[in-house]
Amino acid sequence: MRINDDCTGCGVCLPDCPVAAIHEQGRRAYIDEDECVECGVCLRMSNCPVDAFFQTPESDRWPRVLRKQYSDPSVPHPHTQGVGRGTEEMKTNDVTGRFKRGDYGMALEFGRPGIATRLGDVEKATRALAAVGVHFEEKNPVYALFENPATGAFKPEVRNERVLSAIVEVGFPVARLPQVLAAVKHVAQQISTVFSLDLITRFEPDGAIAVLADLERLGFPARPNAKINLGLGRPLID
Amino acid sequence: MTHSLHRQGSIESLQDDYVFIARTIAGFNREGCGPKLQAIRNILCDVGISNTGRMDTGENMTNGLTEAKLRADDSAAPIIAAAVPSRANMREIIRRVQAADFGISITVSGLIDEVVAMCRELGVKPHTVNLSLGVHGKTDLLPQEDCLALTTMCGHALIATNLARQLREEVAAGRTHPQDAARLIAQPCICGIFNLVRAEKLLQGGDRQQT
Numbered sequence: 001m002r003i004n005d006d007c008t009g010c011g012v013c014l015p016d017c018p019v020a021a022i023h024e025q026g027r028r029a030y031i032d033e034d035e036c037v038e039c040g041v042c043l044r045m046s047n048c049p050v051d052a053f054f055q056t057p058e059s060d061r062w063p064r065v066l067r068k069q070y071s072d073p074s075v076p077h078p079h080t081q082g083v084g085r086g087t088e089e090m091k092t093n094d095v096t097g098r099f100k101r102g103d104y105g106m107a108l109e110f111g112r113p114g115i116a117t118r119l120g121d122v123e124k125a126t127r128a129l130a131a132v133g134v135h136f137e138e139k140n141p142v143y144a145l146f147e148n149p150a151t152g153a154f155k156p157e158v159r160n161e162r163v164l165s166a167i168v169e170v171g172f173p174v175a176r177l178p179q180v181l182a183a184v185k186h187v188a189q190q191i192s193t194v195f196s197l198d199l200i201t202r203f204e205p206d207g208a209i210a211v212l213a214d215l216e217r218l219g220f221p222a223r224p225n226a227k228i229n230l231g232l233g234r235p236l237i238d
Numbered sequence: 239m240t241h242s243l244h245r246q247g248s249i250e251s252l253q254d255d256y257v258f259i260a261r262t263i264a265g266f267n268r269e270g271c272g273p274k275l276q277a278i279r280n281i282l283c284d285v286g287i288s289n290t291g292r293m294d295t296g297e298n299m300t301n302g303l304t305e306a307k308l309r310a311d312d313s314a315a316p317i318i319a320a321a322v323p324s325r326a327n328m329r330e331i332i333r334r335v336q337a338a339d340f341g342i343s344i345t346v347s348g349l350i351d352e353v354v355a356m357c358r359e360l361g362v363k364p365h366t367v368n369l370s371l372g373v374h375g376k377t378d379l380l381p382q383e384d385c386l387a388l389t390t391m392c393g394h395a396l397i398a399t400n401l402a403r404q405l406r407e408e409v410a411a412g413r414t415h416p417q418d419a420a421r422l423i424a425q426p427c428i429c430g431i432f433n434l435v436r437a438e439k440l441l442q443g444g445d446r447q448q449t
Contacts, residue, residue: 014400015398015400015401015403015404016398016400016401016426017398017400018395018396018397018398018399018426019398020398020399020400039396041396041398041426044296044426044428045425045426073241073293073394073396073428073429074293074294074296074428082316086241088261088263089368090345090366090367090368091259091261091343091345092261092262092263092266092343093343093365093366094343094365094366095263095266095267095343096263096266099366105368109244111395112244112393112395113244113246113373113380113386113389113390113395114380114381114386114389114390114395114397114398114399115376115379115380116395164394164395164396165394165395184374185374187375188374188375191375191376192376193375193376193379194373194374194375194376194377194379194380195373195374195375196243196244196370196372196373196374197370197371197372197373197374198243198244198368198369198370198371199368199369199371200366200367200368200369201366201367201369202365202366202367203363203364203365203366203367207354207357207358207363207364209350209367209369211369212369215369215371220371220372221371221372222350222369222370222371223244223369223370223371223372224249224252224349224350224351225243225245225252225347225348225349225350225370226243226347226348226350226353226367226368226369226370227242227243227257227345227346227347227367227368228345228346228347228348228350228353228354228357228364228366228367228368229343229344229345229364229365229366229367230332230336230344230345230346230357230362230364230365231362231363231364231365231366232335232336232339232340232341232342232343232344232362233266233267233341233342233343233344234267234339234341235266235341236365
């Protein structure tokens with residue numbers, strides 16, 4: 001994204017940027033293109049009185065095009081052909097049975113909330129998680145970044161691209177939870193951004209969430225709010 | 239997509255903050271789902287929601303999407319997402335959707351104890367849970383918690399901290415009405431799960447007791 005010479009320096013656009021990449025200099029605004037994640041919020045907000053924002057052809061060229069693909073949820077991702085930046089994860093688990101008893105799903109939502117991330121930081125997580133034997137979700141957009149999913153290595157040219165969020169989605173057997181959380185703890189110390197962490201599990205037949213005590217013991221207590229699939233889809237997989 | 243999972247704020251303010259999602263899936267229940275989804279949209283309108291949106295047009299209830307448009311929409315979109323401003327409304331929406339037996343997957347984001355209690359009251363057997371295990375990494379980069387309570391209502395992270403902070407200051411100074419400020423902050427959230435009612439309360443009263 002760029003701002004053309006029509007800019008009057010009114011400053012109205014400055015607060016709109018989710019990554020604070022719009023700056024003022026010499027009575028006009030400009031965008032720090034290295035920081036810009038091409039999310040399109042400044043353009044969609046339409047606050048500019050002279051319509052000075054425009055997208056450049058560079059924003060559609062590899063590897064910069066990744067910024068838009070991972071930051072603007074209104075743009076269908078080429079890997080998933082869907083909007084949003086992840087997968088259906090557990091939203092349809094009552095009919096797909098993707099997450100089974102005996103397994104956990106986990107997501108590391110890099111850059112959220114509101115900090116953004118270089119893809120190189122995301123790769124630190126994929127490498128650490130690959131080393132403890134998780135299964136990477138192939139339908140997730142992050143899978144398209146791999147040079148080698150077995151090691152978690154990304155294509156080298158993507159590492160410096162900056163995106164609003166990138167969600168690492170993995171699955172693993174219940175017994176491996178301590179090793180996976182240890183890897184997550186290690187990753188948290190190595191990165192220059194943040195990630196929000198999720199764990200997906202089935203309700204027990206009696207309605208309990210069995211993993212809560214283990215999470216507490218391992219130093220990752222669950223927050224009081226969650227997302228719950230009500231089991232109203234049909235045909236239901238029990 | 240886990241964009242409704244990590245909403246922050248006090249237990250008190252989260253008690254009036256739910257996200258309803260209806261999700262179809264190709265090969266299972268998407269084919270011919272248009273009329274069912276339209277019926278769900280009508281239930282949402284009848285009971286009362288505080289926001290919804292359309293990813294394809296970028297509209298939410300602050301920038302062009304209206305109740306009339308919502309009721310007229312019979313498209314087979316893969317997803318309906320809406321912010322629900324109270325436990326009573328959330329419970330009633332679940333009751334009506336369950337009774338209609340659409341066969342479409344429904345998820346509800348909110349306080350675990352409240353959602354599970356609603357399910358128990360209605361005879362619904364919850365299937366799968368996505369737990370939020372917090373924010374990790376360089377957390378000293380995060381903004382103040384009163385801003386996070388607002389910005390995390392857009393899980394795609396499209397709401398700028400600076401925008402939330404500026405409007406919070408304008409409300410505190412009496413220059414902007416909380417309702418107007420909430421609508422301005424909500425604009426970038428194109429899937430419409432930003433809870434306008436909760437935002438207005440947060441802007442009016444603050445939210446010091448964090449989870």
